Amino acid sequence: MSMLSVEGLAVSRGGLPVLENLSFSLDAGHALVLRGPNGVGKTTLLRTLAGLQPSLAGTVSMPPESMAYAAHSDGLKSTLTVRENLGFWASVYATNDIEPALERMNLQSLETRPAHSLSAGQKRRLGLARLLVTGRPIWVLDEPTVSLDTASVALFAEAVRGHLAGGGAALIATHIDLGLNEASVLDLTPFKAKTPEEGGMQGAFDEAFL
CATH class of the missing domain: 3.40.50.300 (P-loop containing nucleotide triphosphate hydrolases)
Known part of the structure; x- marks a missing residue:
């Protein structure tokens, strides 16, 4: 289809x-x-x-x-933690469970870290994890x-x-x-x-x- x-x-x-x-x-x-x-x-x-x-x-x-669109920007709020960032995007798209996204992109150990303290690669993983909470x-x-x-x-x-x-x-x-x-x-x-x-x-x- x-x-x-x-x-x-x-x-x-x-x-x-x-x-x-x-x-x-x-x-x-x-x-x-x-x-x-x-x-x-x-x-x-x-x-x-x-x-x-x-x-x-x-x-x-x-x-x-x-459609969910991911470009060069990771779309993160720097003062929010990894978990809070995913929770924010889940609320935007009216979805609930962020645990699969944390697990799929290997972010569990970073979930309490603010986004501004992440490496470039970690920020990218978090930015891509947003896709998993959109439901699109x-x-x-x-x-x-x-x-x-x-x-x-x-x-x-x-x-x-x-x-x-x-x-x-x-x-x-x-x-x-x-x-x-x-x-x-x-x-x-x-x-x-x-x-x-x-x-x-x-x-x-x-x-x-x-």
Whole structure:
């Protein structure tokens, strides 16, 4: 069953089209890994899907309130403890049990530590643990393994496998092989937008000044 459907999508960065004519679907129980060189538009695409910026064209279809988005920021309150941070996010998403998230991301021994005292890798693990308390079936992740050591990458990959096994789905921009048998790869390079001189779309920013 398709949880996320994208048809003819075009997205822009700084008023300039970066991707166009992009179509794909994401089914329950599956992950889709985005690949492509730096600057191709992976982050721009994910921000557009998350509703943080408008698209230039195309449609995005998914059930309402179904997406959890994790970008480069860990989204932590520095003065709150690990447990308090997860409790805060659980209250935002109206979920209750944070214990599985603490266990899955190996945070039990750190639960009384304030976030500002954590290492970069520990903060990242806590930021990713937020996904486990959202209750959202679609995870959209932008380079989620930044600052993680090998053991923590394995923890995260196992968390994704558990999410998929429970009927969830994940869209992940990463250069790391997470070893997910449930994942397919989408190379964004063929969807790189042409410049206006090459017959491509005119950016919304440019159109405002024409």
